[in-house]
Every structure is written in structure tokens, then in C-alpha cells.
Amino acid sequence: GQNIDQPTEMTATEGAIVQINCTYQTSGFNGLFWYQQHAGEAPTFLSYNVLDGLEEKGRFSSFLSRSKGYSYLPLKELQMKDSASYLCAVRSPNKLIFGTGTRLQVFP
Amino acid sequence: DVKVTQSSRYLVKRTGEKVFLECVQDMDHENMFWYRQDPGLGLRLIYFSYDVKMKEKGDIPEGYSVSREKKERFSLILESASTNQTSMYLCASFTLAGDTDTQYFGPGTRLTVL
Secondary structure, X not given: OOXXXXXXXXXXXXXXXXXXXXXXXXXXXXXXXXXXXXXXXXXXXXXXXXXXXXXXXXXXXXXXXXXXXXXXXXXXXXXXXXXXXXXXXXXXXXXEEEOOOEEEEEEO | OOOEEEOOOEEEEOOOOOEEEEEEEOOOOOEEEEEXXXXXXXXXXXXXXXXXXXXXXXXXXXXXXEEEEEOOEEEEEEOOOOHHHOEEEEEEEEOOOOOOOOOEEOOOEEEEEO
């Protein structure tokens, strides 16, 4: 079966650091994506991992462990505008399977 | 810098109507997708296409059909709209071009079926 799990909600304060986790069990794996989605808008691409380790891309890095079926998105120096849903998706084999997303609320 | 466009942002239809949702991408991508997004359920794949005139069912194809007559255009058709098809519909495209693959989404169409 195909299963992607993320926490439903997280809260944090401005300037803090959070880590959004994603675990997956899929029949194939050709990469893992992270997207950000603000309310009422379409998802926008943040980061992509196909190999193990940390993929650094400005503010939005992401880590992948294929053997553990695990990824995380570390968000540093949180800003109010980071309040959004964060979607984890696995490519398997040429379509994306999405988790239900993690809604992050950043408070002053 | 528009990449993926959808024909309508908001649409209101009546039960039983035939509904067409259009999606156009300008990146020459082979793969195009239609998703619906509902609270608590995330993004669910309805249909996808990996080439012109090719289509494959996603996870929830019932009540929908698609058409891909040209590479840049992928249409989603609701043959007879029902109230349980009220949802946000998102089109996306990407190309299998190595390790920088990125899936781009259109702005979405919020469909209400009365």
C-alpha cells in the first residue's frame, strides 16, 4: 500500500526553529518533495530529495533517509509568513503521492 | 512568469450538469495531473497523462474523465456533476528531466455543485 504520514498541526513562535516530519511507505520511490501551501492558494515547491542526506536550498532545506522511509523539513528563524500548510509528497514511480499536510501556525 | 493556468478560479454548477475544467502549461512538460483537495484528506490524484492522448487513472477517477489532445492542454470533465464533487481542483505538470524535477501547480479551481 501507499502511506505518507505527517503531523496534522504544529505551532511555534516567531524566530523559533521547527522540524516537520514525514514518514512514508510506498511501493516505489523516485524522490520526495516538500511543498508550501498558504490558505486558498496552490502549493509551491520548496525542496526535493532523491538521495540520502540534507539538501540545502536557502531557507528551505530538507533531509531524507530512504532506509528509514523518513524525511524532515527544518524551518529556521520562523516568520509570520511561514504560517501555512507543508505537504510531503513521494514520487512513485512517475506520479506524486501526497500526505495530508502539516498546518503550521506561527505566533508573535 | 506564468507556467500553469486553469480556466476558472471559481465555478458554480448545478447537479447533473457537465463540467469542463481546463488546464494549460507553457513548459512543454510531458506529464500532467489533476488532483482534488479536500479538508483533512489532502491532495488526491484523479487522473494523469504522460503524453498526448495518453491517460491513466489515479486514486479517485470515478465520476471523472479527461482529455489530452495537445501536449500543453489537459482537460478534466465531470460527466454529471454531483454535490460530492464540490472541491478545490488543482492541475499540475512536470517533466522527467533528471534530478531537478519540479511539479508546478496551477492556481486551482474552486468548484461548488449545488
